[in-house]
Amino acid sequence: MEAASKLDVEAIRADFPILQRKIGGRPLAYLDSAATSQKPVQVVEAMRRFTDHSNANISRSVHTLGAEATEAYEGARAKVAAFIGAPSPDEVVFTKNSTESINLVAYAFQNATIDPAADPRFKLGPGDEVVVTEMEHHANLIPWQQLCLRTGATLKWIGITDAGRLDVESVDDVITERCKVVSFVHVANLLGTVNPTSQITARAREVGALVGLDASQSVPHIPVDVTELGVDFIAFTSHKMLGPTGIGALWAKAEILDAMPPFLTGGSMIETVSMERTTFAKAPAKFEAGTPPIAEAVGFAAAVDYLDELGMENVRAHEKEYVSYMLERLETVDGLQIVGPRVPIGRGATVSFTLEDVHPHDVGQVLDAEGIAVRVGHHCAKPTCVRFGVNATTRASGYVYNTHEEIDRLVDALGQVRKVFR
Amino acid sequence: MEAASKLDVEAIRADFPILQRKIGGRPLAYLDSAATSQKPVQVVEAMRRFTDHSNANISRSVHTLGAEATEAYEGARAKVAAFIGAPSPDEVVFTKNSTESINLVAYAFQNATIDPAADPRFKLGPGDEVVVTEMEHHANLIPWQQLCLRTGATLKWIGITDAGRLDVESVDDVITERCKVVSFVHVANLLGTVNPTSQITARAREVGALVGLDASQSVPHIPVDVTELGVDFIAFTSHKMLGPTGIGALWAKAEILDAMPPFLTGGSMIETVSMERTTFAKAPAKFEAGTPPIAEAVGFAAAVDYLDELGMENVRAHEKEYVSYMLERLETVDGLQIVGPRVPIGRGATVSFTLEDVHPHDVGQVLDAEGIAVRVGHHCAKPTCVRFGVNATTRASGYVYNTHEEIDRLVDALGQVRKVFR
Amino acid sequence: MNLDELYQEVILDHYKRPRGAGLREPFEGESHQVNPTCGDEITLRVHVDGDRVADVSYDNVGCSISKASASVMYELVKDAKVDDALARMAEFTELMNSRGQAEGDEETLEDAVAFAGVSKYPMRVKCALLGWMAFKDALVRASATGAGRQ
Amino acid sequence: MNLDELYQEVILDHYKRPRGAGLREPFEGESHQVNPTCGDEITLRVHVDGDRVADVSYDNVGCSISKASASVMYELVKDAKVDDALARMAEFTELMNSRGQAEGDEETLEDAVAFAGVSKYPMRVKCALLGWMAFKDALVRASATGAGRQ
Numbered sequence A, B: 001m002e003a004a005s006k007l008d009v010e011a012i013r014a015d016f017p018i019l020q021r022k023i024g025g026r027p028l029a030y031l032d033s034a035a036t037s038q039k040p041v042q043v044v045e046a047m048r049r050f051t052d053h054s055n056a057n058i059s060r061s062v063h064t065l066g067a068e069a070t071e072a073y074e075g076a077r078a079k080v081a082a083f084i085g086a087p088s089p090d091e092v093v094f095t096k097n098s099t100e101s102i103n104l105v106a107y108a109f110q111n112a113t114i115d116p117a118a119d120p121r122f123k124l125g126p127g128d129e130v131v132v133t134e135m136e137h138h139a140n141l142i143p144w145q146q147l148c149l150r151t152g153a154t155l156k157w158i159g160i161t162d163a164g165r166l167d168v169e170s171v172d173d174v175i176t177e178r179c180k181v182v183s184f185v186h187v188a189n190l191l192g193t194v195n196p197t198s199q200i201t202a203r204a205r206e207v208g209a210l211v212g213l214d215a216s217q218s219v220p221h222i223p224v225d226v227t228e229l230g231v232d233f234i235a236f237t238s239h240k241m242l243g244p245t246g247i248g249a250l251w252a253k254a255e256i257l258d259a260m261p262p263f264l265t266g267g268s269m270i271e272t273v274s275m276e277r278t279t280f281a282k283a284p285a286k287f288e289a290g291t292p293p294i295a296e297a298v299g300f301a302a303a304v305d306y307l308d309e310l311g312m313e314n315v316r317a318h319e320k321e322y323v324s325y326m327l328e329r330l331e332t333v334d335g336l337q338i339v340g341p342r343v344p345i346g347r348g349a350t351v352s353f354t355l356e357d358v359h360p361h362d363v364g365q366v367l368d369a370e371g372i373a374v375r376v377g378h379h380c381a382k383p384t385c386v387r388f389g390v391n392a393t394t395r396a397s398g399y400v401y402n403t404h405e406e407i408d409r410l411v412d413a414l415g416q417v418r419k420v421f422r
Numbered sequence C, D: 001m002n003l004d005e006l007y008q009e010v011i012l013d014h015y016k017r018p019r020g021a022g023l024r025e026p027f028e029g030e031s032h033q034v035n036p037t038c039g040d041e042i043t044l045r046v047h048v049d050g051d052r053v054a055d056v057s058y059d060n061v062g063c064s065i066s067k068a069s070a071s072v073m074y075e076l077v078k079d080a081k082v083d084d085a086l087a088r089m090a091e092f093t094e095l096m097n098s099r100g101q102a103e104g105d106e107e108t109l110e111d112a113v114a115f116a117g118v119s120k121y122p123m124r125v126k127c128a129l130l131g132w133m134a135f136k137d138a139l140v141r142a143s144a145t146g147a148g149r150q
């Protein structure tokens, strides 16, 4: 069946030194890419080359290293922008991770609310509404919760069906004329659901609300084109897409970035400064105070190059095929209950499940003894857990370097788990 | 004279591959470490080892890689904490840079101000005062300026004498009973001044204000012990102290961190979450939402190890001796005017100057043609420039790998500059 | 990894047949503890009679380690003097922080020595300590209401 | 790096003896531009007469590149038709963005072709364009006041 995939998984694996590692004598089966992906040599080498050859602070020096570093950094921005189909590199703001990207937008509302001169679209108060979904990662829930707490606005959410899909029937009721911003997850990190966006986006437009996506789990796995999506902003993070930790991105329409007040302030984001008063640079500089993650941007760009080389359509095809195999094989395990869509349609290669009577911690521990790395817990999506009446799940997630054999080992080891705790 | 230094500069240089580079046929003389330092192989190798062997997300997995990554990350925290004499690793919050560290504290005030249940020490309003100095980097000026703008508090500052020192005479007048927080630069990045802290700290205590330091230029260059300093918080940044970009730190007293409301919110910083309400974890987790810069923390720790091995007293001695030589030689250049202290006492190895009639951009360009990397511009300290009536300066800054010969080359090249623009 | 070392017979036995489970009256102190990493939870009550822990009752969800640890704790502290119970807690905490270097004294820790292997797994140490943290907290609350030590 | 390429004779000459410097009356549009990286500044005025740039006057602080560029610009646009001035600006901007690949047409750009070497130094391109940005902005303001193109 793997033949259906257009990726040469064995060749890809050779680029990831960590996949040679043995855990307890068994080869590592890394099925935790939804938490963080592994990095190919190409990424590590690009960063090393930069550090050993061109390392300097950016934008502020006329010396050769400074010019090279600035070009590397701005070149990375252009690459990341092109990867998501952004009309201009200036619409990409580098942050430290998705979490900061989303907070940046939430703080734009908070800061605009107390600034009389701010764009009214960003002003919130009692009566105004903010909409998320019940399947959010905490990163796209708590910033909005706090924002509502601080401004008096009301947080509302779209529920989840038993099948692990968004309750689209309720969209028109949840998103009303009072709504000022809708921020929802594109691909859910616990359930694996790929959410259709057009209905929510259309409804948001209808009521005049801004609309954005937590694209942390979509940009790494499926082709994402921000122009086609027709949203106002998206957040994503390098470490889940073969890149380094320490860098993420916010994309937003130029016009939206212009209208947003600054968030972090300090060096490199200013136009003029006196002790009394500061005026700010244009985006993206306006949102990048201080020394940015420069070598990390270089690594991020190398990761984007790597994915471009594979082709995101191929990545999607590989994962679609992969999750079919995962679902099919996992369903054969006695007492295993999938949390999330059970069919390989409209979902990514991330599968959460419970195993009758055995706590996920124990599942994870026994799997680790077999060299299989999965994630266990609430996956920073407690409300989703509550919705499905579980405290925690075990989650296996596949990426470009994962093989069918690793799923076979997972299924065998789950049998082993049941033996230990019978 | 270099004999006085306890550092074996030649041996150190061998650890920095970039110092082998030639610019326009001349060996690179990197005199821009105040902007960002270079990284030794030890740092790059530690990060690579981590990436190729233990890369995983932290704190949330029971698998072997996850446990190793968590230990590496928390081990890095313990090392950084020990390096600055922090009583506990839990008092160190990892951020992306100094700028974020300072913003984190400023937003604690902003968020506390609108939270009725918050600690009154963090509440600001009209009549309250915030104090900085006139020699701040924008990173320790604009966040406070914005905070005052948003809360109605008043920003005040301690001036600079003609000799480039803080005007300590004015301290009692500037810091009054209305003052709630004093945040000032420990070592100034444009002037090179090392500010004495005890008088300001004592005055802040007297009036019951919190007091913190922008230690971005001190932690890399002189021994810093937070307990001895007796302040409430300090901010510093890895990339200026031989470590990677993408990570910085905020140290604050445990009791202060406890009292501060969260800043960025999302995963890993929570205790419990429902759609309606969230409770937060204890510091440092409370302030580290999302996936942190994990490999960067490993690199940061390796940089701290490297500096520990050199010995910060030796680093200080080397730089003291180095700046004596810099000042002595630079004073021989016709038309050169030093901006900042002209004696090697109470100052670091960072020297700003102007060259009669030649714009710093042009100075930097000609120096670059000679392989000498200096920084030109306002160095993110515009108010300091205004204070000294200059638009920009040229700045040469030394670190552990710099030689006297590089200063000799600088001085010769400055002669060259004058020839071009005569 | 040696699974048997982590999941010793005695741990699995306590997990499958937890001793003293369920919430009972009377009690002077109650504590609710959560492990934010995995969502494990315990609600625990102590009933203090003079200088004695007359009862410990609890309701918990969690992994085998956290459930077994609560059950073993019940056996160790029930009917013990408050001071002895706290001494055992200190001893157990030390064992858990030993990173596989200590074995534990079977004389005082009884079945709890089976957790020595857990100390090699930093991610699981929190699980083993969750019940004890609830016990300590409940005791503090009990003494605040006038019961217990003073 | 080839210094001579960057600092051509003609650039140094304009730098040392800037043409048209100083602020003059009358003017219909004024613009103030800052290069946030280095703090260079220019205040520039345009006096438009019908479809002609009757005068450009300016006061600036900055490096040799930015000062020479303003001086060269003065020579290029003073007394030119507004449309021709804008065409030259487009041409010069293109030259500056050529990354050392273009030479510039001496016929139309005159002394400004000396800046071809600057295009290899991305950090300096902004310096060379600062005066032109002020010119463009001042023209916009002038036309807003009713002078100039319409």
Ligand SMILES: Cc1ncc(COP(=O)(O)O)c(C=O)c1O
Pocket (backbone or CB within 6 Å): A267, A289, A290, A291, A292, B034, B035, B097, B098, B099, B100, B137, B139, B140, B185, B187, B188, B189, B214, B216, B217, B237, B239, B248, B380
């Ligand atoms: C004194 C001072 N404060 C703050 C900063 C900001 O550091 P970072 O850019 O790492 O946030 C710098 C360096 O640019 C500095 O020199």
Ligand SMILES: Cc1ncc(COP(=O)(O)O)c(C=O)c1O
Pocket (backbone or CB within 6 Å): A034, A035, A097, A098, A099, A100, A137, A139, A140, A185, A187, A188, A189, A214, A216, A217, A237, A239, A248, A380, B267, B289, B290, B291, B292
């Ligand atoms: C859907 C989703 N949103 C947000 C995040 C947060 O990403 P980061 O931790 O890089 O900020 C994650 C990953 O943990 C995620 O899966």
